[in-house]
Amino acid sequence: MTEQRITATYEIETAFPLDQAAATMAGEQSTGTFVRVPGETDELREAHAARVEAIEEFGDVAAPSLPGSGLPKDGGDGRRRRARVVLSWPLSNMGPSLPNLLATIAGNLSELKAFSGLKLTDIVLPPAFLDRYQGPQFGVEGTRRLTGVYDRPIVGTIIKPSVGLSPDATAEQVRVLVEAGVDFIKDDELQADGPHCPFDARIAAVMRVINDHADRTGRKVMYAANLTGDVDEMLARHDHVVANGGTCIMASMNSIGLPAMKQLRAHSRLPIHGHRNGWGMLGRSPALGMSFIAYQKLWRLAGIDHTHVNGIDNKFCEPNDSVIASARECLTPMFDPPHQGCEIIPVFSSGQSVRQAAPTYAALGSVDCMFAAGGGIMAHPGGPAAGVRALRQAWDAAIAGAAVEEAAKDSPELKAALGAFGG
Known part of the structure; x- marks a missing residue:
């Protein structure tokens, strides 16, 4: 043999x-x-x-x-x-x-x-x-089931300011976002367990808001709690998220390493949002390091369910063709049948707004993604709820094959967003 x-x-x-x-x-x-x-x-x-x-x-x-x-x-x-x-x-x-x-x-x-x-x-x-390695536990299908979002991207956002908010202030920002209709919220990678915002207190405060909203509306927003830390800390923090009704955890992949991610995956009952911060040290140089194509395969096997791929016309140095190649690779099976594919959700982020919906869909050819916008939601002239509606309207137009400017004629939130985020 x-x-x-x-x-x-x-x-x-x-x-x-x-x-x-x-x-x-x-x-x-x-x-x-x-x-x-x-x-x-x-x-x-x-x-x-x-x-x-x-x-x-x-x-x-x-x-x-x-x-x-x-x-x-x-x-x-x-x-x-x-x-x-x-x-x-x-x-x-x-x-x-x-x-x-x-x-x-x-x-x-x-x-x-x-x-x-x-x-x-x-x-x-x-x-x-x-x-030996379990791969993603939830991936695309499981994440859609937990968010209740099908046939379109999962619309997400990030808690900003990155650091400095207290647990109660963080929970208040989450309240605004869940009432705005967002599907997914994540901690910033800089916010884990600082003295000004202890992890346990933050999760308890945030999940009270999310659970109350779910009780009233029947819709539970997914919140990726950044539990990055030593292995024993991460396992205990995971259990705290579960005890408070959370549906997602987040870890900084380069900070914890592959063995720690494997251990977290074996323990976890929740999707793992793998944050790639620090990847630029590996991927930015054309002469050194590794491509994201190779990098994400290691982490998929270790057990992440989602990871960032930047976004079209993003605020970082990565060109659009590299972003789309990364996103497609996340959705591509790693092994031939009959073995599992280990597909995960690519997360588009970094300066995204209604302007990037159509080119992202055209290039990716799929709605199996997260589309995370910070300013693209929070800075909408009509407020965050109008920002969320505008993003959905932009994606609806892209999926239908309609020009975003044409769709905006019947969608005031989209029209306002195009004016606010033009250029």
């Missing part, structure tokens, strides 16, 4: 011959060192050495993209090439372990002197990982 293998794809930049550069990557991340050593038998190399599966040359660059790179001993041919390299490893090298997978596919590669650029762009994992 053929052993399952892990495949990783990279974009590299090097002054070394491409075959030599790829072999250096494979050796560094499996059996090799800079010289052959006792014990590194042909049999061992055959069983455990990483394989170079493909090399595709892209062209040359005029100067190194990163400092500290070197040249071949003979000085090279004066060219610095860009290429795509695909490597693979037998599963037995590390087993179905996300932390050790990360050490294998990333590890020391970015520090190798042979490279002036090296970025992980994708990974393909064997289904053996599903035997």
Whole structure:
């Protein structure tokens, strides 16, 4: 029986011959060192050495993209090439372990002197990982069931100011938002358990508002409580959210790490809103780090149900095609049938308003997403309720294939929003 293998794809930049550069990557991340050593038998190399599966040359660059790179001993041919390299490893090298997978596919590669650029762009994992990792518990279907929102995006927003509000002040802002008709509210990633707004007090105050509203209307707004902390703190905070009737928790993925997320997922009875803050350190450089395509697969397996992908024409540096590629990947199965797909909800955010509904729908081709707006709701001239209605009207028009300006003729909230958020 053929052993399952892990495949990783990279974009590299090097002054070394491409075959030599790829072999250096494979050796560094499996059996090799800079010289052959006792014990590194042909049999061992055959069983455990990483394989170079493909090399595709892209062209040359005029100067190194990163400092500290070197040249071949003979000085090279004066060219610095860009290429795509695909490597693979037998599963037995590390087993179905996300932390050790990360050490294998990333590890020391970015520090190798042979490279002036090296970025992980994708990974393909064997289904053996599903035997150990549970993946998302709720995903798209479960989140829709808990919010009661179908056939359109889940409209969300974020508590602002990010920090400084007391538990009662936070609850008052939540009251305004739930009465405005929003579907989803999340804490800011900066607000977890500060002395001015302790987690337990904040959740108790906020959930009183949400539960009272649900009792009156039959509609329970989902609130993602930021429980980021040490593992024991997060598990206790999860239980506090459940005890108060909450329906979602949030954790900063890069702050807690994959093993902590796995433990939180195993304990959780609620959807996990995975916040990717800090991802720019991994993804922003075209010459270093990893793509979101690869990154989100690790966290999906660890158990998140939603994650941010920025948004069309967002306030950050990410271009629109990258945003949409990230969102599509969240909705793409990771494994072939009959294995589970691990699809999660992409969350569009960062300076979003009615202006981005149509281009987002046109590019994504799906309503399976969250569309989170802060100022796009709170700064509406008619108030937050009009802001929520305007966003829904904009999405209704997009889904129907109608121009937003045409739809605004019969929708005063949408017309006001277009005027307020023009340009």
